Amino acid sequence: MATVNLDLTPIHQCSADGCTFNASASCHAPAITVGDHGANHCATFLGIPTKHSPTNDGHVGACQLSDCSHNADLTCTASTIEVGTSAGGGTECLTYSAA
Template structure:
């Protein structure tokens, strides 16, 4: 069984429909990656049918958005984050705030 560092930032809510890690707006990926090549989106999004039961609350394992006020050494230090769908249709960290 995988363990999660409880010092990681928790995911308060995920409103992205169609992600295998989303169960009733609760992310249950043990740790997600936010950002990919500077783009603000959830790089852990996985759009396949759920084949497992939710077992844990999601956390931010890594953040690649170096220009976010919550990012320190690629680690998110926000109290918690929300993930959702932007107007463009991309899955994004809604807590992101430019430094």
């Protein structure tokens, strides 16, 4: 079983119902990547119908949003984040804050 560095920012809640890593509003991906070519997007979102068995709570493994105030050297420094669906239908980090 993979282990996760507990110094990584935990995902407090995920409301992206269509993601296979979401179980009861809790992300169970070991580590997600936030940012997709500069766009605020959960790059780990996986929209397949089979749900993975919940394991450990998810964490932010990398943040590619260089303009986010919580980003320090591609690492999220927020105490926790929330992931959800934007008005446009994309899955994004709702904790994002422009620097």
